[in-house]
Amino acid sequence: MTMNYNKQKQKTTYWRGIFSGLVGALVLGLTFLLIGYGFNYRVQPVHSQEQPLSSTDFENTITSVVDKTRDAVVTVSNYQNQQNLQNALPFPYNQFQNQEDSQGQEQGQDGGIDLDKFDSQQVLTATGSGVVYKVDGKTAYIVTNHHVIDGADSVEVTMANGDTLEAKIVGSDSLSDLAVLSIDASKVTQTIEFAKSEDVKVGNIAIAIGSPIGSEYASSVTQGIVSGLDRQEQVDSDGDGNPDWEMTVLQTDAAINPGNSGGALVNSQGKLIGINSSKLADETIEGMGFAIPADDVAKIAQELEENGQIVRPQLGVSMYDLSAISLNSRQEVLKLDENTTDGAIVVEVVAGSAAEEAGLQQYDVITKVNDTDITDSQSLKKALYDYKVGDTITVTYLREGKQATAKITLKAPNNQTNTMQGSQN
Template sequence: MKRFVAFILVALLGWNVLLTIQVFQLKQETVPQTDATTATNNIKQASVNVTSDVTKLVEQSENKVVTITASSRGQTIGTGSGAIYKVEDKTVYIITNNHVVENGDVMTVTFANGKSVESEIVGMDKLTDLALLKLKVDFQAESFIMGDSSLVKKGEYVIAMGSPLGIEYQGSVSGGLISGVDRRMEMDIDNNGVADWDVNVLQTDAAINPGNSGGPLINMAGELIGINSMKISDESVEGFGFALPINEVLPIISQLERNGKVVRPILGISVAPLEQLSPFERAYLGISIQQDEGLFIVNVSRNSPASRAGIQVGDVLLAFDGKKVNDVKQFRQYLYSKKVGDKVTLVYEHNGKEKTKEVTLK
């Protein structure tokens, strides 16, 4: 009996030793390897080809965007961007900003494929800051589809393309939202510190930097909806870029293509705000010190529609074709919304008496 009990104890002891050895081996197998080579082998690198609507849009658009280098007397004086507007056989038409090309005598256009071609200026318009270039190429070029900027909505995603800071950054892409539509921006055309004109613009927070001027603002359908033109540069603001809406660009570009310039109607008067007149000047001209409506007529061109209507220097223009005028920019907007040959009604004050005349713009 004692031998049997001893045998059982020895068997149990042996079994415990065997279990202990197996547990130890199992732990060794599950302990992480610290060997550098083994650790490296355990790291897996994902390989993902990222494609999105935006990357496809960029791929479809980049060949339609160009860099424009303006030179004068053999020296580069500035760079900008452009959007291919139309292609006829091997002739390429490019929209850009007037300020990109106005001071240069040689314009070199560099395409996305790296080819550079000298271009001619078809026409420029300082008032709207637009210009049209034309050149011939020996490769297949592609133009943008024109969008409808009247359909652009606040919050819509857009991309801007161009060459910020020069040709070395050609084809740069920035994206953002339409921050506002139908914004009005003042422009000082003659750089005298006084705003001469208001332009309607699309506001976007897509980054627009020097060199982006004249480049395209593109919607998610790949359509050209604006020409990037300006930004507000100030330490206190960020993401204030502006583009000329394509619906307002195309009529100007069409005139440049046809005539080499924009033909605007002429009335034949120069005007100034009444507040610019001193009390002495008002008294001399017979204008009441209390009168604050209308525009003072400072010049009348000979043989102009205004002069033939009997309007004289010193008269006060009160209304243009049924609309009151108290601001020079506002008056220009009303005038330039008409066409040559249109008849308009003028209401003005002459020697203290109100008169009405119909004139034909030329």
């Protein structure tokens, strides 16, 4: 009896061991499986982050930006007095002036068109775009291009919803090609925030909003990218046919057409990265538009609000580019060596000017302003305009081939008109 009991006990122990081993293996396997799953779960990237932006996402970005900004972009109309209205009217209306009808009566009398009463009326001379960037109490401020409102006797602004308001020119500046207008704020529903120019990168989305060709196409939207930064554009601010300023602009391939001038170029967040100002127009060129960077716009707009004009410092000299004169003149008249080709020649010193007080003389060749090299008259202007009236700068110049320096405290000009090549500053 004792032996049989022991055998039965051994059998029971044996099966318990097998069962325990199976359970242990199962638990161990599940443990490794769960650990492995958890590890994979933690380290695997989220699937959506691996996918490119879908067309739907891209479209939603564009439409969201347009919804956020479009009502802040307006049409700007430039009206000017027209004394000889018949020259501005289309055929056949321009034929009525001083013509006799079949009964010997001059048109304009007894049922004809009397153009005399139109003599002092204003006609639409130009249209462009503008951007509402600020509301202060009952007044809203719009930035546009100077060339859009240049010569205007009155200006009207048409909102995106079609409401037309009279606008006041707060200030305008030809060199920066910017102007600020003000309107009644009661019709304004949106403003656009300025981006920081340092955050703008080549390849960023660029969305242009404006009124190409005219108000008929108001609130038109085109899309592209930022194609380039710090492009240099020649500006003829006085209309003499010679460039007298070099403007720094950003380049975009978003379609820019006549009428887009003064309109918004915004990024994918709906912030203003530039004011559209110009394009290269040629049958061999496509997609090269330019905008004034947001930092420059914000700075100029603020000063125009405060002063109505941009007060730039002047040395009080007339200048000429050293590179524009012959080698013989550089050597014989200015006493320079043959390797000196860059600089701005002082042609004339204005009496009582900062330059005269500092001792600059005719035929001095300015080569530096502080640490900035001066290559020509334009670069001298650009260097000076980084400073304010009252700032003191160090000017390096050559006099009969010998280098010298002068400390000059900058003054305000008597007026804002510059003549260039020879250029005055």
